[in-house]
Amino acid sequence: MGGMWYTEKQTDHFGITVEVNKTLHTEQTEFQKLDMVETPEFGNMLFLDGMVMTSEVDEFVYHEMVVHPALNTHPNPENVLVVGGGDGGAIREILKHKKVKKATLVEIDGKVIEYSKKYLPSIAGELDNPRVEVKVDDGFMHIVKSKNLYDVIMVDSTEPVGPAAPLFERGFYQGIYEALKDDGMFVAQTDNPWFKEDLIRKVMHDVKEIFPITKLYIANIPTYPSGMWTFTLGSKKYDPEAVDLNTIPELDTKYYTPRLHHAAFVLPKFVEDMTK
Structure with missing residues (x-):
């Protein structure tokens, strides 16, 4: 293999590798190792602590799917919070919903925001929108201090290591419940079912103990472990599978569609078993 390659070791025995044209920026921030690289296959890519966070080519899948199922389930999502998500992709998708009056981003590492704006402008381009408030702060503590404030909360975190580890604990989900309004709902990325079965089972168990409606859904993202x-x-009132497709507005998307809204909740048997 010629050239330079970047490998993310996803388990002790498996990884994903991508050819790199050049390194755009590398830095050990206060919280994590940040690498921004240019690749021929996926465009510019952001790695944190050696893990793929996003790429210009396939980012739309993740960002559309972390946002639109919830915002098309809640009838009036005026005040929305994103915990993490410093690349700005979730914010970009949230702003496609006209009912959203304010979107707050709380990202612990300001360097992620800074270099996403510089090297991932197609993803981070809405972070300066007047409907957006960006806070460089600890998302866990922001949740603790927020009570009955948000309609929808999205946890757009890295994998459960380092600064993101507390974002996968039951206490955090309880805090989210209290930060939401009486009819609020939240969504969190919860990794992949091939390598992280125990994590998915734990999160489902914890969220089910707190929220009356708890659902798992899936998407295909080629640069994430297993794809x-x-x-x-987790929802206090509204069931995403009960949404009338005719009420879902036409959005400028590449992956999410009204029909996919329901289809995403239809799980392969081995994944469905993890939710029980």
Whole structure:
């Protein structure tokens, strides 16, 4: 193999590798190792602690799916919070919903925001929108201090290591419940079912103990471990599978569609078993 290659070791025995044209930026921030690289296959890519966070080519899948199922389930999502998500992709998708009056981003590492704006402008381009408030702060503590404030909360975190580890604990989900309004809902990325079965089972168990409606749904993201990715949704009132497709507005999307809204909740048997 010629050239330079970047490998993410996803388990002790498996990884994903991508050819790199050049390194755009590398830095050990206060919280994690940040690498921004240019690749021929996926465009510019952001790695944090050696893990793929996003790429210009396939980012739309993740960002559309972490946002639109919840925002098309809640009838009036005026005040929305994103915990993490410093690349700005979730914010970009949230702003496609006219009912959203304010979107707040709380990202612990300001360097992620800074270099996403510089090297991922197609993803981070809406972070300066007047409907957006960006806070460089600890998302866990922001949730703790927020009570009955948000209609929808999205946890757009890295994998459960380092600064993101507390974002996968039961106490965090309880805090989210209290930060949401009486009819609020949240969604979190919950990794992949091929390598992280125990994590998915734990998150489903914890969220089910707190939220009356708890659902798992999936999407296909080629640069993420195994390509199959899960999202866990917890809702106080509204069921995403009960949404009338005719009420879902036409959005400028590449992956999410009204029909896919329901289809995403239809799980392969081995994944469905993890939700029980």
